[in-house]
Amino acid sequence: MNENELFQAALGILPPWLVDHCDFTVEPGRLDIYLDFPRGSTFPCPVCSAAAKAYDTDTLTWRHLNFFEHQAYLHARTPRVECSCCGVHRVAVPWARPDSGFTLLFEAFVMKLVQGMPVRAAARLVGEHDTLLWRIVNHYVDLARSQADHSRVTQVGMDETAARRGQNYVSLFVDLKERKVLFVTPGKDSATVAAFAQDLTAHGGDPQAVAEVSLDMSPAFVKGATEQLPNASITFDKFHVVGLVNGAVDEVRRLERKEHPELTGSRYVWLKNLANLTANQKDKLAAFDLTRSHLKTARAYQIRLAFQDLYNQPPDQAKTYLDKWYFWATHSRIQPIIDAAKSIRRHQDGILRWFTSRINNGILEGINSLVQAAKAKARGYRSNRNFASIIYLIAGKLNLSPLPT
Numbered sequence: 001m002n003e004n005e006l007f008q009a010a011l012g013i014l015p016p017w018l019v020d021h022c023d024f025t026v027e028p029g030r031l032d033i034y035l036d037f038p039r040g041s042t043f044p045c046p047v048c049s050a051a052a053k054a055y056d057t058d059t060l061t062w063r064h065l066n067f068f069e070h071q072a073y074l075h076a077r078t079p080r081v082e083c084s085c086c087g088v089h090r091v092a093v094p095w096a097r098p099d100s101g102f103t104l105l106f107e108a109f110v111m112k113l114v115q116g117m118p119v120r121a122a123a124r125l126v127g128e129h130d131t132l133l134w135r136i137v138n139h140y141v142d143l144a145r146s147q148a149d150h151s152r153v154t155q156v157g158m159d160e161t162a163a164r165r166g167q168n169y170v171s172l173f174v175d176l177k178e179r180k181v182l183f184v185t186p187g188k189d190s191a192t193v194a195a196f197a198q199d200l201t202a203h204g205g206d207p208q209a210v211a212e213v214s215l216d217m218s219p220a221f222v223k224g225a226t227e228q229l230p231n232a233s234i235t236f237d238k239f240h241v242v243g244l245v246n247g248a249v250d251e252v253r254r255l256e257r258k259e260h261p262e263l264t265g266s267r268y269v270w271l272k273n274l275a276n277l278t279a280n281q282k283d284k285l286a287a288f289d290l291t292r293s294h295l296k297t298a299r300a301y302q303i304r305l306a307f308q309d310l311y312n313q314p315p316d317q318a319k320t321y322l323d324k325w326y327f328w329a330t331h332s333r334i335q336p337i338i339d340a341a342k343s344i345r346r347h348q349d350g351i352l353r354w355f356t357s358r359i360n361n362g363i364l365e366g367i368n369s370l371v372q373a374a375k376a377k378a379r380g381y382r383s384n385r386n387f388a389s390i391i392y393l394i395a396g397k398l399n400l401s402p403l404p405t
């Protein structure tokens with residue numbers, strides 16, 4: 001076996017393609033493999049597959065997987081064929097996709113890399129500009145998404161996540177059963193839900209078939225869900241609901257701190273759940289002597305604990321429990337708590353729906369933290385499109401199998 005035959009076998013090149021010659025440059029180390037085809041060869045027309053002869057050729061170059069530690073390139077006189085039906089077209093070469101400067105195997109390698117490191121880091125590792133790698137990432141993510149089947153989606157969670165500095169958000173739509181991101185789109189207004197409904201339809205799903213949705217109490221999502229997912233029952237995510245009451249507790253503490261300096265530095269003592277307090281925070285909480293305290297903050301805190309306990313009630317008693325809690329909260333003479341209670345009342349149906357649907361945005365919280373960690377590691381993304389691709393890669397459970405491995 002000579003070196004041409006060796007590389008031909010190693011590359012898996014099939015006739016009419018063959019390795020014509022190879023060059024190895026020592027400094028810097030680089031392997032160039034020149035491919036060619038015998039005169040008179042025919043190629044399938046890329047449109048109709050009929051065999052046709054070369055009309056003219058252009059020499060194209062593709063970066064391939066490294067040869068040991070050295071960069072490797074394929075070069076080929078690539079023909080255009082003149083098909084009697086379809087006219088003149090560039091043939092598809094089996095080792096690369098059209099208009100890519102990389103072989104399929106190189107792209108597959110890049111896709112493996114970017115699942116474990118930021119694109120910028122992968123670009124440094126392979127010695128390419130990151131815009132070229134982003135092109136690869138976006139291509140394969142788009143391809144996998146175009147083939148994704150969303151026909152069985154019936155439970156959807158939606159939430160926003162911070163995209164870039166300032167007030168820049170993308171909205172995430174998640175299949176709560178399959179625990180995967182279905183759709184990412186810029187913004188956090190009701191139009192994002194319309195875009196989701198459209199995308200769902202494009203992937204074989206049916207907005208009418210969505211029976212349960214989980215969301216925060218933002219009017220934009222409520223409006224979008226009501227209009228676009230007409231058969232869905234809304235469950236307000238319990239983390240956001242408890243967060244609303246918790247926010248009121250924090251406001252009470254801030255207002256009361258002026259007259260009660262002992263509240264300074266106690267913020268998380270009131271906001272965290274008992275089980276999550278540090279030993280130091282537990283001591284602090286004990287020192288406030290909740291049962292005898294006259295602090296509004298302490299009362300607000302107990303009203304919050306009682307609210308959280310709603311979620312431990314048997315379903316048939318939830319409504320009665322919430323009514324009692326509402327009476328207590330609205331008679332507390334603590335304005336932020338009264339305001340929160342009234343908001344809870346207005347959203348009561350969606351809050352109590354949880355006792356039937358048992359859905360929440362927990363999976364979204366998990367996805368959110370993964371996505372934000374990746375974003376921090378990448379030191380941000382240049383565009384929402386790139387950000388969306390990374391979200392799909394991390395949490396879209398994409399089938400990237402069209403890639404050679």
Ligand SMILES: [Zn+2]
Nearest residue numbers: 045048083086
């Ligand atoms: Zn043709």
